[in-house]
Amino acid sequence: MTKPVIVALDVDNQTQLKEILASLAEPSQTTIKIGMELFFNSGANIVKELANQGYHIFLDLKLHDIPNTVYNATKQLAQLGISYTTVHALGGSKMIKAAKEGLIAGTAFNKNVPKLLAVTELTSISDDVLSNEQNCKFSMQKQVLSLAKMAKSAGSDGIVCSPLEVKILRQQLGDDFLYVTPGIRPNHSTSDDQARTATPRQAKEFGASAIVVGRPVTLASDPKSAYEAIKKEFN
Numbered sequence: 350m351t352k353p354v355i356v357a358l359d360v361d362n363q364t365q366l367k368e369i370l371a372s373l374a375e376p377s378q379t380t381i382k383i384g385m386e387l388f389f390n391s392g393a394n395i396v397k398e399l400a401n402q403g404y405h406i407f408l409d410l411k412l413h414d415i416p417n418t419v420y421n422a423t424k425q426l427a428q429l430g431i432s433y434t435t436v437h438a439l440g441g442s443k444m445i446k447a448a449k450e451g452l453i454a455g456t457a458f459n460k461n462v463p464k465l466l467a468v469t470e471l472t473s474i475s476d477d478v479l480s481n482e483q484n485c486k487f488s489m490q491k492q493v494l495s496l497a498k499m500a501k502s503a504g505s506d507g508i509v510c511s512p513l514e515v516k517i518l519r520q521q522l523g524d525d526f527l528y529v530t531p532g533i534r535p536n537h538s539t540s541d542d543q544a545r546t547a548t549p550r551q552a553k554e555f556g557a558s559a560i561v562v563g564r565p566v567t568l569a570s571d572p573k574s575a576y577e578a579i580k581k582e583f584n
């Protein structure tokens with residue numbers, strides 16, 4: 350089975366959205382990520398519309414609020430026909446548990462409950478920011494592992510982390526958990542906001558369950574070739 354290359358549709362208009370979708374595989378074979386930019390521009394309707402076309406949808410709104418608010422939010426999100434959604438692990442175990450319960454409560458009886466992914470430390474966070482701005486005494490690896498363990502026991506189906514942490518996480522937390530990794534840079538380029546990056550091949554070797562790729566596809570001069578090359582390298 351091929352592992353998903355999830356394309357982040359980080360655009361704010363329908364023209365660009367259509368152009369990117371046209372360079373991907375057919376909807377039933379494709380997982381796309383709708384993040385804050387597209388969601389705040391086009392709302393829940395675009396999620397429902399793309400789900401109806403047969404796309405698998407990762408709705409990434411990174412919820413981080415009190416448990417009751419998050420429960421009520423995920424109960425709504427579960428009605429959009431999505432496959433995955435995100436919360437920040439730093440919201441804590443009670444919030445993650447509430448998020449999962451909201452997803453279960455909002456899912457129609459004959460549908461699959463969307464998978465809950467807990468974002469550990471964002472891939473834009475460097476070791477320096479972790480220790481000097483977040484005042485975290487752990488190393489990056491230890492911190493991500495600690496958040497991932499907590500998220501798993503609170504009921505999340507997987508986590509979002511950098512490919513660089515996946516190997517140790519999989520060893521410690523097992524194969525019955527999803528390890529979804531953004532921060533993918535096919536050319537080792539780190540001259541943007543991502544801090545903890547790896548190539549699609551490295552993500553595969555470290556054991557990522559799925560990779561999330563935005564700009565390396567959406568800003569490529571030939572998005573279709575870029576997408577196909579990344580898929581080939583990851584699978």
Ligand SMILES: O=C(O)c1cc(=O)[nH]c(=O)n1[C@@H]1O[C@H](COP(=O)(O)O)[C@@H](O)[C@H]1O
Pocket residue numbers: 357359384409435468470471472473509510531532533543561562563564565
């Ligand atoms: O949850 C995410 O998807 C996410 C978590 C994280 O730690 N880092 C991260 O980059 N992302 C998302 O993954 C995508 C990466 O996009 P590019 O950096 O353009 O490849 C963006 O849509 C981010 O919002």
